[in-house]
Amino acid sequence: MVHVHRRSLGRSTRVCAGSLSAALALTCLAPALACAEGTLDKIRRTGTMVIAYPDNRFPFAEAADNGSAAGYSIDICRKIADAVRRELKLPQMQLRFLQVNSSGRFDAIARDQADIECGSTTNNAARRERFAFTIPHFYTSTRMMVRADAGIHSWLDMRDKRVVTVRQSSVLPYVKARDAAGALNLRWTEVGRDLDAIAMVTEGRVDAYVDDDVLLSSHRSAVERPELLAVVGEALAVEPYAMMVRKNDAAFKAVVDREMVRIISDGEIYSLYDKWFMRPVGAHRQALGLTMSYLLRDSFRFPSDKAAE
Numbered sequence: 001m002v003h004v005h006r007r008s009l010g011r012s013t014r015v016c017a018g019s020l021s022a023a024l025a026l027t028c029l030a031p032a033l034a035c036a037e038g039t040l041d042k043i044r045r046t047g048t049m050v051i052a053y054p055d056n057r058f059p060f061a062e063a064a065d066n067g068s069a070a071g072y073s074i075d076i077c078r079k080i081a082d083a084v085r086r087e088l089k090l091p092q093m094q095l096r097f098l099q100v101n102s103s104g105r106f107d108a109i110a111r112d113q114a115d116i117e118c119g120s121t122t123n124n125a126a127r128r129e130r131f132a133f134t135i136p137h138f139y140t141s142t143r144m145m146v147r148a149d150a151g152i153h154s155w156l157d158m159r160d161k162r163v164v165t166v167r168q169s170s171v172l173p174y175v176k177a178r179d180a181a182g183a184l185n186l187r188w189t190e191v192g193r194d195l196d197a198i199a200m201v202t203e204g205r206v207d208a209y210v211d212d213d214v215l216l217s218s219h220r221s222a223v224e225r226p227e228l229l230a231v232v233g234e235a236l237a238v239e240p241y242a243m244m245v246r247k248n249d250a251a252f253k254a255v256v257d258r259e260m261v262r263i264i265s266d267g268e269i270y271s272l273y274d275k276w277f278m279r280p281v282g283a284h285r286q287a288l289g290l291t292m293s294y295l296l297r298d299s300f301r302f303p304s305d306k307a308a309e
Contacts, residue, residue, distance in 0.1 A: 037112075039249050040087070040251050040252050049096070050116075051096070052100045052108040052119075053073070054099070057073075057119050057218075061119040071276065078095070079263055080256050080259045081093070100117070103168050105121060106127075109245065109246055116244070117244040120140075121242065123136065124170055131246065132244070134256045135260040135264070136242045136299060138214065140238070141238045143235060145229055146229070150207060152208065152233075153233075154232070155184065155236075158208060158233075161207035162207045163209075164190070175210050175236065194209075202223070217290065226286075243256065243260075
């Protein structure tokens with residue numbers, strides 16, 4: 001049976017209707033908003049779970065064959081998808097991968113285009129105002145990539161030099177604070193893609209590309225001559241990477257969090273980490289050789305989605 005609910009709102013009328021299962025809950029909000037649907041209900045209705053991921057974020061996520069994706073974060077999210085299948089008793093549930101850019105990852109979740117974002121997104125206070133995050137799967141710090149022959153080893157060496165960052169990167173406040181504290185007089189450029197930032201460094205158009213150190217190490221390992229680049233500078237901040245989901249969707253987040261705890265408690269997370277950070281991956285990828293940090297290992301002892309402000 002189809003139920004139609006009408007509510008008068010001044011001179012306008014909102015109508016929520018659909019031939020949905022009895023388990024599906026629809027909530028009509030203000031006139032400017034559409035009917036909201038829980039993520040688990042949406043997946044049950046469509047038979048598909050959508051994973052948003054950023055390309056060129058090895059070892060966390062990158063495009064793979066046949067419209068799929070691969071990486072440390074992707075492997076974790078595939079296990080989360082299996083948990084959703086079990087929760088919904090929906091073994092035929094399909095996975096769809098949606099590639100997003102730095103800004104598009106937020107739109108994909110906010111606009112209900114994807115159910116979870118799996119990559120290298122930092123969980124910070126500003127983002128928690130709009131989104132929810134699960135238990136961290138990595139911790140990173142802010143450093144810089146420079147030409148190995150540039151004579152730059154610390155932030156003090158950057159006085160009056162040129163810096164590039166990627167738009168909407170979470171590292172920007174920390175670098176600007178370091179700039180102000182050291183009176184470095186940095187000259188700023190922002191670009192839309194990390195590949196553009198790397199090119200600017202290698203071609204000498206800027207002196208440093210500032211980002212999360214794990215991503216800088218990954219980019220360095222992928223260039224033709226990695227010995228020409230170096231990742232340097234004191235760590236400015238340590239932040240957690242976590243999977244991003246819609247806020248105020250407790251049922252879906254509970255499934256995600258439970259599976260994250262299981263992956264960690266059963267030790268599967270260590271095998272995934274070893275696969276993507278300690279071994280060569282594919283014919284064109286060197287092993288990053290990044291051993292698991294003490295901070296990440298300690299966080300796995302008591303998994304929690306709480307992050308410092």
